[in-house]
Amino acid sequence: MGLRRSRAILAGVAAAVLLAGCGPVDAGGLGDGGGVADGGSGGNDGGSAGVSPLDNPKGTEPGLGAITSSKDRADAVTLIEKVTTKGRGPKTGYDRDEFGYAWADTAEGVPFARNGCDTRNDLLARDGKDLKYRSGSNCVLVSMTLDDPYTGKVIDWSKSDASEVQIDHVMPLSYDWQMGASRWSKAKRVQIANDPLNLIPVDGSANSSKGDSGPATWLPPSKRIRCSYAVRFAQVALKYELPVTAADKEAMLTQCR
Known part of the structure; x- marks a missing residue:
């Protein structure tokens, strides 16, 4: 069943139980704030839900x-090794607007684009469960x-x-700019900002702690998911032919070895 058809069915159910006139979902955080946290210590070792990034190269699932088997971890290392490296450039001239209006539905060449729903709601619908939509809408989620x-x-x-749930740019936009x-072109920047391969709905406080850090200075609190996070970072870098720093690449490899 397609994403839009699923929304339409759920919206019809939601309309019977939700009050009319609910406001739209707030844009939330973008994952490119100023804070940097060291993800290398402690962390929740709980399980994870979702599809392995090795089986989800387009980010649509x-x-x-988590990546757990020896074979899959070896495949992850092989993938990460393909990423090139260079030093991180200056942040001069960076502005979020250089990557287009936040959550625009107009990006070209990425899944879910131009489907009538903004990128944020597309990603919430992709990863969320028990979806409830604003009355009369098959796009705007309210819970x-x-x-x-x-x-x-x-x-x-x-x-x-x-803001309790924010959409993380796995490879942060400021990082992209510097690399x-x-x-x-503006069109390519809009593309990476709205590509589901580079976007994951996550805990807002964890996302805020990341800022525009690379994997050498920030990793998800859950150790179990760190290899998967490194693979997804590598997938974005390879798709958009962006390098990472040598320290970030080594940190990525370490998570999967």
Whole structure:
């Protein structure tokens, strides 16, 4: 069943139980704030829900499943080894607007684009469960349940506390800018900002702690998911032909060895 058809069915059920006139979902955080946290210590070792990134090369399947088998971890290392490296460039000229209006439905060449729903709601619908939509809408979510891959928590989310779930740019936009996106066309920057391969709904506080850090200075609190996170970071880098720093690449490899 397609994503839009699923929304339409759920919206019809939701209309019978939700009050009319609910406001739209807040845009929430973008994962490119200023804080940096060291993800290398402690952390929740809980399970994870979702599809392994090795089985989800387009990012259209839900979540970020753990990579656990020896074979899959070897395949992960092989993938990460393909990523090139260079030093991180200056942040001069970076602005979120250089990557287009947040959550625009107009990006070209990425899944879910131009389907009538903004990118944020597309991603919430991809990864959430027990979806409830605003009355009369098959796009705007007002509540859902999220199995957060970064922390292992189950989050009962509602629009009244929208920032509790934020959409993480796995490869942060500021990082992209410093690694070469400053020389891209605007259309390509809009693409990476709205590509589901680079986007995961997660716990808001974990996302805020990440800022624009690479894997050498921030990793998800849940150790179980760190190899998967490294693979997804590598998948984005390879798709958009972006390098990472040598320290970030080594950190990525370490998570999967």
